[in-house]
Amino acid sequence: MSTWNQMLRNDERKEDKPPHSRIFVVCGKQSKEEDLRPPFEQFGTIEDIYLPKDRATGEPKGVAYIKYNKTSSAALAIQELHLKTLRSDSKPIKVMVAVNRNDANSSSEDRYTRLFIKVHKEATESEIKQHFFNFGYVESVHLQKDKFTEANKGxxxxxxxxxxxxxxxxxxxxxxxxxMFATPKEELKRSRNSLEMDSFHSSNSPCRENHIERYHSRDDTRRDILNGVTLTKPFDFNRVNVKCYPPVPQRYIEQLFNVVPGMKNCQYTLDTYNGVCKVNITYETEKQAAFASERLNNFEFPSGEVLTVWPDKNPLNKAAAELSSIVNNFKNAIDAGSPNLVQLADAIAQASTLIKVVTCTPEISEELEYDVNYCSVPLPPPQPLANNNSRVVQRCFIVCKPQPPPSSVLRDVFCRFGDLIHVSTFPNKIFGFAKYASIKSAQEAIKCLNGAVVCGIRLKVMEADEKPTKSDDDHRINDDEQSDNRDNDIDRKRIRLIDRSE
Incomplete structure (x- = not known):
């Protein structure tokens, strides 16, 4: 078997090179390679011909895949042989582009007739059309321009x-x-719809930059955002915290949050151990920060990364920002040659007041100690795990979409209600169990964590239906053994949960 045939049989085969150079022929079960090669070879060099057979009977399926070395050869074969007969005693054959699984849901002809090209900044539509008319009839040329400046986008x-x-x-x-061959318009529209969120308009493209650039470039989007910021009720914060799982580079976070006017600073840190990135963003006004916190929370990038956004009410951060502002103002006064003792005394007094507010408020320090910035809901302080030999009184059934967070994160979240014996998820599954030694702790966990977002992953937490069995008490078995001895009602509960969410 040739290398190309091996690639065909691989479900994970890559895109054909060059694109659209492989055709699919419906030719009848009696057709053989020697029947197909002469008529198709006249349109170009054939790299391979593959006639699949039924695995059960070994009989031909009546179809063939023909791979050319050029896209134009495949196109010409389709143009000349589709619905034609190869022999006088045979039925007309059907010839079409062989699609990969990723493209199977699209029937658009745009995929094969529309080209995406790079052009210089001074290019015109007439210049482009004149060149491309040399290769065939051009129906249209659309040069992308900035909506505000009318400048050529390239x-x-x-x-x-x-x-x-x-x-x-x-x-x-x-x-x-x-x-390159352009993505069909309806696919872009479908992707755009999946990225819509309240008061924001977005569209899909192969890169995250394109989504965010559309936010900046649309005049109606800017108008909606400005109106939204104006109508937003201000709160006592002008900074927001952001968590993204899996992590994305800093530039995408900055570009997205800069959609809301007034962004002053973006502090980005990458937590490689837990696979998340943490960002602290400062806005000029409280309204801007409140709008960003409300509208960008749970935003999902086209590649699947989910943002969790919440207000930063940490007085230490606020005090640090205000102290920096005080120092900068005093430095500017010195540089301007107009410092005086009154200004110096005023700066010292403001700094002293801020320090006293932060250091003399024990309840705030206690609140900060238990602030879990990867969870969307407030959590109580961590509590020690129950004895490993404790009896399992109640279990919580957990569903994590699209995938479970790290086990260390799950343990930290579920231990905060006390009496946690063990929490784990099944290998390669999106569900698991948290086992508690008391009903009260389990019920508090369900009440607090059901619907919460942890590391960008939404949790569903509910009481397991069945009563604890002896196997439940043997929580010391590892996750692989648990997957082999799965509970009889897991599938039933998963189906019920999915039905409820739809």
């Missing part, structure tokens, strides 16, 4: 009438255009 779309013309342009146009 890329354009060229729409041909036929797949063959687009393929020729893809292969033969000036290499400075760096052509």
């Amino acid at each position: 890329f354009a779309y060229v729409h041909y009438k036929t797949f063959y013309d687009a393929a020729k342009a893809y292969e033969e146009c000036d290499r400075k255009y760096r052509p």
Whole structure:
């Protein structure tokens, strides 16, 4: 078997190179390779022909895959042989582009007739059309421009009438255009809909930058945001904390939160151990911070990363910011040549007041000690685990979507209600159990954590239906053994939970 055939049989095969150079032929069960090669070979060099067989019977399925070395060869074969007969005694064959599984849900012809190209900043639509008319009939050229400045963005779309013309342009146009086949419009719309959130308009593209750039570029988006900030009720904070799981680079966080006007500072830290990034963002006004906290919480990037955003009411952070402002103002006065003792005394008095407020408020210090910034709900302080040999009085059934957070995080969250014996999830599953030595602790965990977001992952926590059994008490078995001795009602509970969420 050739290397290409091995790739075909692999479910995880990569995209064809060049793109759309593999065709799918419905030819009948009697067709053989020697019947197909002569008529198809006249359109270009064939790399391989594969006729799949039924695994059970070994009989041909009546279809074939033909791989060309050029996209234009595949396009010409489709154009000339689709619904034609190879022999006088045979039925017409069907010839089409062989789609990968990722593209199976799309039937759009745009996928094969529209090119995405790079252009220089001074390029015009007429200049582009003149060049690309050399390869076939161009239906339209759309040069992307900034909505505010009308400046050329540096890329354009060229729409041909036929797949063959687009393929020729893809292969033969000036290499400075760096052509590629464009994603169909309806796929972009479907992706855009999945990213909508209240008062924000977004659209999907292969990169996170494109989503965020659309936020900045749309005039109606800016108007909605400004109106939203104006109508937002201010609170006593101008900073927000952000947690993202899995982590994303700092520039994407900055670009997203800069959608809300007034961002002054962005402090980014990466927690590689727990696989999250933590960000503290400062805005000019309390309204701006409140708007960002409300509207960007639970925002999901197109690649799956989820943001958890909550107000930063830490008085230490606020005091540090205000102290920095006081020092900067005094330095500016010195640089301007107008310092005096009154200004110095005033700066010292303000700094002393801030320090006293922070250091003389024990309840605030206690609150900060138990602030868990990776959880969307307030949690009580950590409590010691129950004895390893304690009897399991009640179990909590946990569902984590899209995947469980780290085990250390689960243990830290569920231990805060006391009497926790053990918490774990099943390998390669999204669910697990938390075992408690008291009903009160289990019920408090359910009440507090059901619906909470931990490390960007939403939890569903509910009481397990069955009564504890002897196997429940043997919590010392590892997770692999638990997966082999699974409870009879796990599937039933999973189905019920999924039904409730839909």
